[in-house]
Amino acid sequence: MLKDLNLVPFVSVENMMKLVHAIGIERFLRELAEHVEHDFTRWESFDKTPRVASHSKIGVIELMPTSDGTLYGFKYVNGHPGNTKSGRQTVTAFGLLAEVETGYPLLLTEMTILTALRTAATSAVAARYLARPGAKTMAIIGNGAQSEFQALAFKALLGVDRLRLFDIDSAATERCAANLAAFGFDITCCAAPEEAVEGADIVTTATADKQYATILTDNMVGAGLHVNAVGGDCPGKTELHRDILLRSDIFVEYPPQTRIEGEIQQLDDDHPVTELWQVITGTATGRRDERQITVFDSVGFATEDFSALRYIHAALKSHPYCEQLDLLADPDEPRDLFGMLLRAAPG
Amino acid sequence: MLKDLNLVPFVSVENMMKLVHAIGIERFLRELAEHVEHDFTRWESFDKTPRVASHSKIGVIELMPTSDGTLYGFKYVNGHPGNTKSGRQTVTAFGLLAEVETGYPLLLTEMTILTALRTAATSAVAARYLARPGAKTMAIIGNGAQSEFQALAFKALLGVDRLRLFDIDSAATERCAANLAAFGFDITCCAAPEEAVEGADIVTTATADKQYATILTDNMVGAGLHVNAVGGDCPGKTELHRDILLRSDIFVEYPPQTRIEGEIQQLDDDHPVTELWQVITGTATGRRDERQITVFDSVGFATEDFSALRYIHAALKSHPYCEQLDLLADPDEPRDLFGMLLRAAPG
Structure with missing residues (x-):
C-alpha cells in the first residue's frame, strides 16, 4: 500500500520566493524558459481548451486547463483592475499539476509570482x-x-x-x-x-x-x-x-x-x-x-502555465520548499470512505 | 490597508471530518440540504457552464465552475475506476469558493468527503x-x-x-x-x-x-x-x-x-x-x-458543489476547523510584486 496518498505538495508564496532565491532569479528564468520552449516543440501533443471564463462587470475569473496526455495542469486566475483600490492585486493566481493516470494532484502552488516569471520567460x-x-x-x-x-x-x-x-x-x-x-x-x-x-x-x-x-x-x-x-x-x-x-x-x-x-x-x-x-x-x-x-x-496560454507547473514540480526534488497538504481522503480500505469518517469521531 | 490578504482558509480532510463531527452528521446533512435546496430555488440566477472534462483512456479530470454573480465556485474532480488497484480513491475532489467582486478566494477545501455528503443531501x-x-x-x-x-x-x-x-x-x-x-x-x-x-x-x-x-x-x-x-x-x-x-x-x-x-x-x-x-x-x-x-x-451538478462550498464557508464561522494558506502574493505596494520578491532574498 502506498503511503501518504492523502498529501499534496503545496508551494506557498513564501516558499515560491525561497525557491526562486535558492535557484537564483536569472537561472530560474533560464530553466523555466527551457521548459516553456520544450513544451512549444511538442505543441501538437497538448489538449488545448479555450480558457473557461466567468465574467462580471468588474472583472473576470478564469480556469486555464491543459494536458499532454501524461500530466494535467490548470491555473485559476482573476483579473480585477479595480482591486488596487483595496490594496489587492489586479491579478492573482494559483495552479495545480496532476497525473493523468490516476487523476491525483502532484502539486498545488501559488502562481501570482510564477505567472509573472513564466510570462517574462x-x-x-x-x-x-x-x-x-x-x-x-x-x-x-x-x-x-x-x-x-x-x-x-x-x-x-x-x-x-x-x-x-x-x-x-x-x-x-x-x-x-x-x-x-x-x-x-x-x-x-x-x-x-x-x-x-x-x-x-x-x-x-x-x-x-x-x-x-x-x-x-x-x-x-x-x-x-x-x-x-x-x-x-x-x-x-x-x-x-x-x-x-x-x-x-x-x-x-x-x-x-x-x-x-x-x-x-x-x-x-x-x-x-x-x-x-x-x-x-x-x-x-x-x-x-x-x-x-x-x-x-x-x-x-495554458501550456506556458503547464510548463511552469512542470518546472516547479521538478525543482522541488532538489529544493523542497513546500508543505504537505492533507487534501485527499485516503481510507484504509478505498471503498470505505464513511468508515474513515466514522472512526475520526472524537472518543 | 486590509491585513492578511495573502491568506486563504483551507479545510483539510482531517478538519472536514472534525467539522462534520462537531456539527453532527445528521444535522450537517440537514443544513447542507437546506443550502442545496435554497440554491435550487434561485436556479435561474446561476451561470451554468458545462463541466470542462479532460478525458483519457483510463479516466477523466473535470473542472466544474459556477457563479451566482456574488460568489464563484469550482470543483476539481477525477474519476478513475482503476484507482482502487493502487489503494487510491476512484473519485477525489477539492474545491474553491471566491468572491466575484475581487476574484479573491474565500475558501479552499477537500471535497472527496464533502461531495459524498452533498450527493446524499x-x-x-x-x-x-x-x-x-x-x-x-x-x-x-x-x-x-x-x-x-x-x-x-x-x-x-x-x-x-x-x-x-x-x-x-x-x-x-x-x-x-x-x-x-x-x-x-x-x-x-x-x-x-x-x-x-x-x-x-x-x-x-x-x-x-x-x-x-x-x-x-x-x-x-x-x-x-x-x-x-x-x-x-x-x-x-x-x-x-x-x-x-x-x-x-x-x-x-x-x-x-x-x-x-x-x-x-x-x-x-x-x-x-x-x-x-x-x-x-x-x-x-x-x-x-x-x-x-x-x-x-x-x-x-456544479450548483450543488457551490451550495456545499457556501455551507462550509458559513460553518467555519462557528467551527473554525481550518488552516490559513499563504496562497496569494500580497506586496506592501500592490504594483510592486518584484520588490516583494527582492526583499525576500536571504540576507
Whole structure:
C-alpha cells in the first residue's frame, strides 16, 4: 500500500520566493524558459481548451486547463483592475499539476509570482527567434508589476543589458529602476515614450489599462524593431496602433485565443499570423532580415502555465520548499470512505 | 490597508471530518440540504457552464465552475475506476469558493468527503418531493462509498429508518451494515436485488461499474416506488433498464448534462423530463399520486458543489476547523510584486 496518498505538495508564496532565491532569479528564468520552449516543440501533443471564463462587470475569473496526455495542469486566475483600490492585486493566481493516470494532484502552488516569471520567460523565448541578433537595448513602456521580470528574462536569455524605462507614473519608473539597480543594467529613465524607444532593439509594452490605448504610435517604430506586446491581453485592451501591426510580421501563441484577446483583435479575422511553436520547431520562419518589424502579440496560454507547473514540480526534488497538504481522503480500505469518517469521531 | 490578504482558509480532510463531527452528521446533512435546496430555488440566477472534462483512456479530470454573480465556485474532480488497484480513491475532489467582486478566494477545501455528503443531501432533497409521503423503507443496491451517506441523509431529511441492503460483494454489504449499526436503523442484508426491493418505498442504486448495467429490471419496480439513481453518472454508465424509465416520471438536475451522463442517455433526446428546481419552486409537479413511479436521475451538478462550498464557508464561522494558506502574493505596494520578491532574498 502506498503511503501518504492523502498529501499534496503545496508551494506557498513564501516558499515560491525561497525557491526562486535558492535557484537564483536569472537561472530560474533560464530553466523555466527551457521548459516553456520544450513544451512549444511538442505543441501538437497538448489538449488545448479555450480558457473557461466567468465574467462580471468588474472583472473576470478564469480556469486555464491543459494536458499532454501524461500530466494535467490548470491555473485559476482573476483579473480585477479595480482591486488596487483595496490594496489587492489586479491579478492573482494559483495552479495545480496532476497525473493523468490516476487523476491525483502532484502539486498545488501559488502562481501570482510564477505567472509573472513564466510570462517574462515566454517573451524572452520568443525574442530569441524574433529580435535582431545581438539586441542589447530594450525599452520598457509600462513599469508596473511585470516590468522587472521582463528585464531580467531578457538579460538572462538574450544578454540585454541596457534598459530605457517609461511609465505615465514616474514613481513606477523610479521603483522599477531601483528594484533593478543591483542587476548590472545600464538604465535610462525617460520622460516620454518617444524618448524610451530611441535606439532600442526591442520594445516591451506592459501597461495595465483595460482599454484600447495607443502606447506605441506608428512613427515610433523603426525598421528592425522587435515589439514584445505583453500588456494587451483581454478583449477591449490593446496597446499598439493598428498601423504598426499592418507593417509588421505578427507572432502569436494560440490564434483562436489571441484573435479575441490580443493586439490583433484590431485586425481582420483572417489577417496572417505565425504561431510561435512553428517558429521554434523550424516549420515557419521567425526573423527574416535586419529591417523586418516583428511583433510578439503575447496573451499568455495554458501550456506556458503547464510548463511552469512542470518546472516547479521538478525543482522541488532538489529544493523542497513546500508543505504537505492533507487534501485527499485516503481510507484504509478505498471503498470505505464513511468508515474513515466514522472512526475520526472524537472518543 | 486590509491585513492578511495573502491568506486563504483551507479545510483539510482531517478538519472536514472534525467539522462534520462537531456539527453532527445528521444535522450537517440537514443544513447542507437546506443550502442545496435554497440554491435550487434561485436556479435561474446561476451561470451554468458545462463541466470542462479532460478525458483519457483510463479516466477523466473535470473542472466544474459556477457563479451566482456574488460568489464563484469550482470543483476539481477525477474519476478513475482503476484507482482502487493502487489503494487510491476512484473519485477525489477539492474545491474553491471566491468572491466575484475581487476574484479573491474565500475558501479552499477537500471535497472527496464533502461531495459524498452533498450527493446524499441532494438525493434526500429530491426524495422529499418525489417519494410517497411517509416513506420509511429504503433499499440500497450498491453498498460502496456512497451508501452510508445516502442512508443517513434519508434518515435525517425523511425519517427513513428501515434499510434493505444488497451488493454483489457481500463484504461491502456487511461493512455498510456495520458502519450504520449505531444510527438506529432496522437493517436487512439481502442476498439478491429482488429481495432488497421487497416492500421498499424508495430504491437507491449506487453501483460503481463503468458500463451499461441493469441493476434494476422492469419487474422489480412496483407502483408508487421512488428510484434514486445515483450511480449512473457518466457517458456509457447506466443502472436502470430502459423499460423502467419509459413508465416513470423522470426528474433531473440539468438536462443538457443529464442527457449525456445520466440514465436518460438510453432515451431519445427529446424524452420529457422535469427539472428538479421547477418542482422545488412549485412551477412543476413532483409526485402526483400514490401509484406513480418517480426516478431522480442524479448525476451531480456544479450548483450543488457551490451550495456545499457556501455551507462550509458559513460553518467555519462557528467551527473554525481550518488552516490559513499563504496562497496569494500580497506586496506592501500592490504594483510592486518584484520588490516583494527582492526583499525576500536571504540576507
